[in-house]
Amino acid sequence: MPVTLNEAKNNATDDIDVQVIDEFRKESAVLDALTFDDVVNPAGGGATLTYGYRRLVTQPTATFRALNTEYTPSEVQSQRYSVDLAVLGGSFEVDRVIAKIGPAASGAVALNMAQKIKATKTRFQDAVINGDVVDGTDADAANGFDGLNKALSGSSTEFRPTEVTDWSDFDTNPASAQVALDALDEWLSLLDGTPTMVLGNTKALARVRALARRAGVYTRNPVEGLMGPGGRPIVRESYGDIVFVDPGDKAGSSSPIIPIETRDPDSSTWTLEVTGSPTGGTYTVSVTIAGNTQTTSGIAYNASASTVQSAITGLSNVGSGNATVTGSAVNTLTFTGDPADAPVTVTASSAGLTGGTSPGVTVTQSGDSAVSGLTDLYAVRMGLDGFHGVTTVGGQIVSTYLPDFTTAGAVKKGEVEMGPIAVVLKATKAAAVFRNIKVQ
Structure with missing residues (x-):
């Protein structure tokens, strides 16, 4: 009982x-x-x-029905x-x-x-x-x-x-x-x-x-x-x-059991753009989540969005399934899962890029900080x-x-x-x- x-x-x-x-x-x-x-x-x-x-x-639903017709089943x-x-x-x-x-x-x-x-x-x-x-x-x-x-x-x-x-x-x-x-x-x-x-x-x-x-x-x-x-x-x-x-x-x-925290509630979106038309080399991306900073290994200058995503989700402070990268010329990075609510900072280093004219990587945040x-x-x-x-x-x-x-x-x-x-x-x-x- x-x-x-x-x-x-x-x-x-x-x-x-x-x-x-x-x-x-x-x-x-x-x-x-x-x-x-x-x-x-x-x-x-x-x-x-x-x-x-x-x-x-x-929740269950209910509807009116016309005479001589059946209800549409809904469970x-x-x-x-x-x-x-x-x-x-x-x-x-x-x-x-x-x-x-x-x-x-x-x-x-x-x-x-x-x-x-x-x-x-x-x-x-x-x-x-x-x-x-x-x-x-x-x-x-x-x-x-x-x-x-x-x-x-x-x-x-x-x-x-x-x-x-x-x-x-x-x-x-x-x-x-x-x-x-x-x-x-x-x-x-x-x-x-x-x-x-x-x-x-x-x-x-x-x-x-x-x-x-x-x-x-x-x-x-x-x-x-x-x-x-x-x-x-x-x-x-x-x-x-x-x-x-x-x-x-x-x-x-x-x-407190229910904490008072610093959060990024809209899980701010970031854009990554390789500039200066490099012809070779690599760049790295650093992600800081709640004070913990991790840096990717070198990412090829012309890497696909899926490759960039794999490099970022491979970081121990991000994790598989907690970030998505889309786009081609400009990559759009969005955090999901646990990192979505945490304070996030993204930076990039273009030191490994070669060729082109002053090659670099521009990182821009959209949404609230x-x-x-x-x-x-x-x-x-x-x-x-x-x-x-x-x-x-x-x-x-x-x-x-x-x-x-x-x-x-x-x-x-x-x-x-x-x-x-x-x-x-x-x-x-x-x-x-x-x-x-x-x-x-």
Whole structure:
């Protein structure tokens, strides 16, 4: 039966587990709102922890028909996906000497437990946004699951992927706030229902908060049954009925999970033109992506577009399939894939060209150059037909293991663990991403 973390407390066999579940709910609005479908049967002694599903990628259609005619058939399109459930958490150690001091032992354990809960929920939320088991940059990414950034790239609910939306200043030009509010509503309308929450970093949500206040729909609502320090209720901020949530910084770092970056959103196009009518020799092309510069080997003065493309995509910072070159006398270079959003600089050296009159290579950029201070917002509709979690049949979502000071050994270990769990997106229109919002 599908469960939330709040309902999972009923299955906990230890009072400590119940307290830890509440701490996860306090720390993470995402975990608090997720429904976990407990359907994966770990057959073969846990060897199979895969959840297969179909993601709806188009909406159904309906039409009028004339009498004595048939409807034109049209089917909902879906794609098959699968996700492997993952386990995450952490451990800590406490020396047994601490136990002899009395209250200090429980204090040390409680402190470490609280910090492990914080780190675990942060790592989970990082995977919800940035998870990529194939191309993830984190060392443990291959052991996790794919997140929203990957699922929504190139989808119908990826909003303004090739342009900049400036929300950096609503005060100097008050009318810009109304334009921003219209853009926010236009983006949210891409979903197939009212989203449960909007996720963004601190600066992005400050702009959402400002828009909600201007529209008179900003609210702060307490969460029933959850109390914070000093007995004060845990509250969630909302844009109307839509909760907005900051997933925080990456575990063990001050870098936000949803980054603020310098990007080249329109993936600027470059032209390469060999000038001066050389009759021999070669030239080289240097590509700098996010500060990493690589240079091709010599390219013949009269090389075809495909040869130039092969030389550029052969660079380690570009990669196969991430750039295209077209044209003959003048080559047009366009970056795709991951390099498309990064700051890119292209230069060329004509030192190897011979013959002709002052042979050279002219490099020209068209489109916008890199823009700093850009970030994204994510919106999700939680539900078993939208965005939800997955866990095992009858399994515990959260487990704790306290240090045992009654056994031999000088150093005792404690652990906090979530899983096996994963998240899935059942319908593309159950989530959306607003790209390239300038917040600073």
